[in-house]
Amino acid sequence: MALRDPSKTNGKDIHEPAFWKQVPALKASGRKFTFLLTEKSGQLPSQGDFYNYEVLEDRKTSQIIEVRYGNTHTSWSRYEAYEDRIVPLSYRTDGSILSLIPIFGLLIAGFFVGRRVTKLLRQKLAVA
DSSP states (O other): OEEEEOOOOOGGEEEEEGGGHHHHHHTTTTTOBBOOOOOSEEOOEEEEEEEEOOOOOOOSOOOEEEEEESSSEEEEEEEOOSSSOOEEEEEEOOOOOGGGGGHHHHHHHHHHHHHHHHHHHHHHHHHO
């Protein structure tokens, strides 16, 4: 999700990314922030990860925001943002490159099983 520092009026560091689990700690810290964003879309500053946000609906008291995260996988998070709280609406992910490891494992196992079956069939045909 995206946060905005209300003490700043513009600049690259006005918005920043945050995780859902960080919200209680952020509120307890006493730091001033809001979940309402000032721009319709943009990129959030981050060290190596890619966060893009888009305000899909802008109402008087709330916004529907979609945040796209990208690095080893891509995920989309959509939520309704208010001044002081958020309501999660949806989340989806495309998995990651690591989700392909079981498939490669099955392909390798299938290769060795096929070789073994072929060897056994050749031995049986040679005896006959």
